Amino acid sequence: MILVGAVVVLLCWLLGFWLLWHIPAPGEFRRRAGRAPAALAVPESIPLSVSVVIPARNEERNLPCLLQSLAEQTRKPDEVIVVDDHSEDATAAVAARLGARVVRAPDLPSGWMGKPWACWVGANAATGSLLVFLDADTTLSPEGLENLVAEYRVQGGMLSVQPYHVTLRAYEQVAAGLNITLMMGMNVFTPLGDRLAPSGAFGPCVVCSRADYFATGGHKAVRSAILEDSFLGRVFA
Known part of the structure; x- marks a missing residue:
């Protein structure tokens, strides 16, 4: 039994190394893609106006930080657009006081889940050529948006980022396991990552052009999905 247990543990470790062979650090994307930094998917000569879209329901506590x-x-x-998704607290008032444009989501249509609907409403209200969707419980470092725009110019398409999870309580560290499981299923961190289409995306931070968003159907294409981020990544793949 000890031998069997040791074999199982070894296989689990090998599987983990395979699925998480390489998690890219900031700045590594262009090296993995084989591009020189000057070979941009979206050249600097093309101006980008940025619309941040924040779907929010009962987020009066989180919005001030973001x-x-x-x-x-x-x-x-x-x-900056905050889509108030029928909040029962002061979400709209807080957003307006802090300078965001507040858009109230109409009643949820049949066949839609709440977050895809709020994102779709926000995207339709946005005027920027680049859409940045952020969850209300995220925050950006001072260079965060600048880095996102720069990385989008390198890659084009859809860019998604899993934020660093700040844990305030010991039990919150359990969520790290869920994040790792999600990453394992995305096909992009294995030795075959460059040959496989991504099978998902990270929902808290999604960046794409307005043109690509509506060409692919955006959140409308995943309107009934509970894990809309995973399906949205496949839409853009």
Whole structure:
């Protein structure tokens, strides 16, 4: 039994190394893609106006941190839209007080889940050529938006980022296991990552052009999905 257990543990470790062979650090994407930094998918000659879209339901506590971080960006967003998804608290008032444009989501249509609907409403209200969807419980470092725009210029398509999870309580560290499981199923961190189409995306931070968003159907294409981020990644793949 000891031998069997040791074999199982070894196989689990090998599987983990295979599925998480390489988790890229910031700046590694262009090296993996074999591009020189100057070979941009979206050249600097093409101006990008940035619309940040934040779907929010009962987020009066979280919004101040996010909106304050957006106000402190080295690259300011051209507009910040908070989609109030029928909140029962002061979400709309907090967003307006902190300078965001508040858009109230109409009643949920049949066949739609709440977050895809709020994102779709926000995207339709946005005027920027680049859409940045952020969950209300995220925050950006001062260079965060600048880095996202720069990385989008390198890659094009859809860019998604899994934020660093700040844990305040010991039991919250359990969520790290869920994040790792999600990463294992995305096909992009294995030795075959460059040959496989991604099978998902990270929902808390999604970046894409307005043109690509509506060409693919955006959140409308995944309107009934509970894990809309995973399905959205497949839409863009």
